[in-house]
Amino acid sequence: MKDNLEKCQLAAIAAVEAYNRPGRSFRTAQFLVMIVIAWTALFHAVYYRRNVKPWYKKNGRFERIDGDPKHWDLAECVKRFYGANHPAERKNIEFLIGLRNKIEHRHLPELDPSLYGECQASLLNLEELLVHTFGSKYALQEQLAVSLQFSTVVPPEKKKAARALAVSNARSVKEYVETFRGNLPSTVLSSMKYSYNVYLVPKVANRQSAADASVEFVKVDEASEEELLRLERLNVLIREKKIPIANLELLKPGDVVTRINASAPFIVSQNAHSDAWRYYKVRPKTGAKKPEQCDTAFCVYDEAHKDYLYTQAWVSRCIEAFSRAETFRQITSREPKLQDDF
Template sequence: MAPRNRRIGSVKNELLHKSREGALAAVQIFNNPNITFKAESYVVLMNIAWTYMLHAHYRGQGIEYRYFSMAGSRRRFDKTKHGAHKYWELERCLNEDQCPIDKNAANNLRFLIGLRHEIEHQMTSRIDDLLSARFQACCLNYNEYIKKLFGDSHGIEKHLSFSLQFSTISMDQKDMLAEHPELPANIQSYIKDFDERLTDAEFSNPQYAYRILFVPKTANSKGQADRVIEFVKSDSPLADSINKEYAVIKETERTKYLPKQIVELIKQDGYSAFKMHHHTQLWQAHDAKNSSKGYGTMVAGKYWHWYSKWLDIVRKHCAENIGLYS
């Protein structure tokens, strides 16, 4: 093997090693009952793990993942004040045209990147359980991609097992899904804004947030597998019976508005001259019914409903054109 290829392979392997260690450390810390600084540690370490994994991928593909500018025909690499190269952060890795990560897994990572920005300079509370579905999705996505890009031998599932608990999952815990007033306002606002930018399909995708319903199960006879968690197909008879016999705690639906409700709310804001045709002209100008923009959704196959995200756009438009609608 040529020296250059050996050097590329050596750096790639080192990056992969650090990536796997970062992911394992993130999960082990999150599962440690003696640690309360879970979510913050998990988000930072998984951010590093994904960054190193993508650096290893780009290294192997010959894609330059250091920042540089062109000086004529030569590259001039950006460096820190102490002379080290500046490498791409995770968000820049995801923005690369040749990034191998699909949109839904990338949505999950972009959520965690933004969450890290919100929590890195302040203490938070009770977001571990509230956001565990997104943390779980991040783990599964990571394991899927490290095996997909570098081979099954790099998977980390064999190093981890399910966590045991001293407490059961009580019905009282459902309150955390709907009411969490002690959460910092900036975190609540960030979660709401990010989710409303997604389409319904993106929001429900398990690569964005992995949600599981747990129900108690008693073995019917001796010799059956004694597993705490058992996965069943959604269209199986067992899944159908679960849906009928157990009350499922559903996540809070995003608020939806009919067009006439949007107009009424805007009028209540003091813009009495705002009419339905103004609203129609506005959404047409924004191509707002394009599902990829996440402004609303079709209900029952024929009724379009708008999300709060669109209501904010309408309010901003009216505030900027107050003379037309007051």
């Protein structure tokens, strides 16, 4: 068990080192390989602590490879650890496993800007389980530091990312990311356990005791109402518009409705689609003073044409929602009608 914990720590530190290393090439891919190793080692340690051998069995006997037991891979560990439960932490791991499998033989540095949240959440979730199960002496915080930033300017690579992903060898990865995110319930998608997204706010030390750290993490559930109001105002001031992964394949409302009707069992009209974006709050109301304030995982404002375009992730979300009669009623306040009836 001790060897597994050491392996977990070393792999996690290597993952952070790979991600934080200056330069753009291959950082997410390297992070994924090492964080999967870290999670696998941690789960093995957890099972050994429970006196459970995390080994595969075949015909009632433990399988072996070159004389050594065949250990459970990460997917099997997750399946057995969480059972029938599907918290945001589990979805985060499953997302990264699938993504690791997708990009294992591809070179796609363009994905890095859009995947930071899931990568950061995975690291924090790993340390939380590590400390909760084995004690604070295994915490990684003393061995890690907040990565240094050279500039406050949004790098042009973020804006080029979607265009670069138009190449053929990136399409399956892009579709995987969009589909996975689009099928998540809103509670998971917005959870910090699934994707950790924060704002860097300049901090000025006005007393000696506050000068030891230039970055401060504030727990929302422990903050006062005044502090929450101040943070919300800061968020509004510095909020960065996220660039969706597939902005070369954004869809007009009519195209969205067509795709939904091609898969959903119930008839979805333009009005039903409008009800959906209002229900899920993916964009402002028509005529809003700030039309660009959208949930850009699902929708973006087209400044040139003064209208809204939608992502494939939004199509997936709508198909899932409109495929259930109860959800259809919640969104539209109308009774759904089957496609076959017309």
